[in-house]
Amino acid sequence: MNTKIKTKKESNSKRFFHIENSEEFKNLTVNKGVENKALSSNKSIDAVKKARKNILKAEDYFKGIRAGNLTILSRAITLVESSNPKHKELASKIVDLCLPYSGKSKRIGITGVPGVGKSTFIEALGTTLIAQGEKMAVLAIDPSSEKSKGSILGDKTRMEELVKSPNAFIRPSPSSGSLGGVARKTRETILLCEAAGYTTIFVETVGVGQSETAVHSMTDFFLLLMLAGAGDELQGIKRGIMEMADTIAITKADGDNKIKAIAAETEYRNALHLFPPSESKWAAKVLSCSSVTHWGIDDLWNTIKEYFDLCTENGQIEHKRKQQAKFWMHETIKDQLLDFLYNDKNNLNVINQLEKDIMANKTSPFKAADHVFELFLNKKS
Numbered sequence: 001m002n003t004k005i006k007t008k009k010e011s012n013s014k015r016f017f018h019i020e021n022s023e024e025f026k027n028l029t030v031n032k033g034v035e036n037k038a039l040s041s042n043k044s045i046d047a048v049k050k051a052r053k054n055i056l057k058a059e060d061y062f063k064g065i066r067a068g069n070l071t072i073l074s075r076a077i078t079l080v081e082s083s084n085p086k087h088k089e090l091a092s093k094i095v096d097l098c099l100p101y102s103g104k105s106k107r108i109g110i111t112g113v114p115g116v117g118k119s120t121f122i123e124a125l126g127t128t129l130i131a132q133g134e135k136m137a138v139l140a141i142d143p144s145s146e147k148s149k150g151s152i153l154g155d156k157t158r159m160e161e162l163v164k165s166p167n168a169f170i171r172p173s174p175s176s177g178s179l180g181g182v183a184r185k186t187r188e189t190i191l192l193c194e195a196a197g198y199t200t201i202f203v204e205t206v207g208v209g210q211s212e213t214a215v216h217s218m219t220d221f222f223l224l225l226m227l228a229g230a231g232d233e234l235q236g237i238k239r240g241i242m243e244m245a246d247t248i249a250i251t252k253a254d255g256d257n258k259i260k261a262i263a264a265e266t267e268y269r270n271a272l273h274l275f276p277p278s279e280s281k282w283a284a285k286v287l288s289c290s291s292v293t294h295w296g297i298d299d300l301w302n303t304i305k306e307y308f309d310l311c312t313e314n315g316q317i318e319h320k321r322k323q324q325a326k327f328w329m330h331e332t333i334k335d336q337l338l339d340f341l342y343n344d345k346n347n348l349n350v351i352n353q354l355e356k357d358i359m360a361n362k363t364s365p366f367k368a369a370d371h372v373f374e375l376f377l378n379k380k381s
Ligand SMILES: Nc1nc2c(ncn2[C@@H]2O[C@H](COP(=O)(O)OP(=O)(O)O)[C@@H](O)[C@H]2O)c(=O)[nH]1
Pocket: 112, 113, 114, 115, 116, 117, 118, 119, 120, 121, 155, 158, 251, 252, 253, 254, 289, 290, 291, 292, 293
């Protein structure tokens, strides 16, 4: 049989021919469409995206940040968070340019167990601050919540007013990386936000693991939120974290809970008395508040302001920030050394072999560690 199979193209052009010459289209000239190829390929879309991304220099980012341009600020933070070496280099230039314009905000760390009311509290306090003309940024540091992309993102519903306000900037923590890495990124983000004119910066973290220590080491004031009558010994908040607190606020002091909150104040005040006085001459305070009725929120803000007045005057804020800068230099050195050792395939092979040797009692852990360090020294020389 000699049947010719019609290709799709042929049948389509026939159909068009038919349409063009039909009665219905007699007085119309139907022009065949010209395919726009320029943007249809993935390659060209990537090229446009790339061009858009690369168009800004460090100075452009800096100017945008200083002018309060939120898109530019967000893009600069994305660069700070990136692990791409080119982005890192650009980010570092931007941070350097912003540095002289940073440092003027109140850096406030907030922690407490999930459900204690951190997000609702930040919304309540934040709306009050914005009404007083402050510009506030909320950053999260929570490398444990890789799946939920930082604790804030899912919580934005609890910060409805702030999300809408042009004077609030909310940014979840980068969703991956070591605590040290996330901390460095958050610290640099603080500097960028300050250069952008944010006057109060909240760094939120969930009360788990080491993240409180990291937040404490990058903020001026550390606020611990606690629940009243939650029973168990200080709700699993470790003594060390209570010791770091400049103020403890008992949340949800409304309805039947108000009396319990006030009773809990005494309990926590007694607990705080057991700690040695802090270097800053500030005696840690205990307060209750409700984010729902706003009861106690103004008092808490006044306490925070009192702290900043005292510690700015006695030089403690400056002292603390210098100590923190020193601390982060050492942390970064440690991070980079570990990266250097553990991200190198050859080193890893040696380390894995040494592990086996240790298990087989062929060498001691200390001798093995010395061996790894020698490896490091030889590589560097
Ligand atoms: N009654 C009352 N409930 C509150 C208050 N603050 C927060 N909540 C509720 O407590 C729950 C946890 O609050 P959330 O802000 O998400 O806590 P987070 O996990 O610490 O951020 C939510 O259901 C809130 O509505 C408060 O001041 N009073």
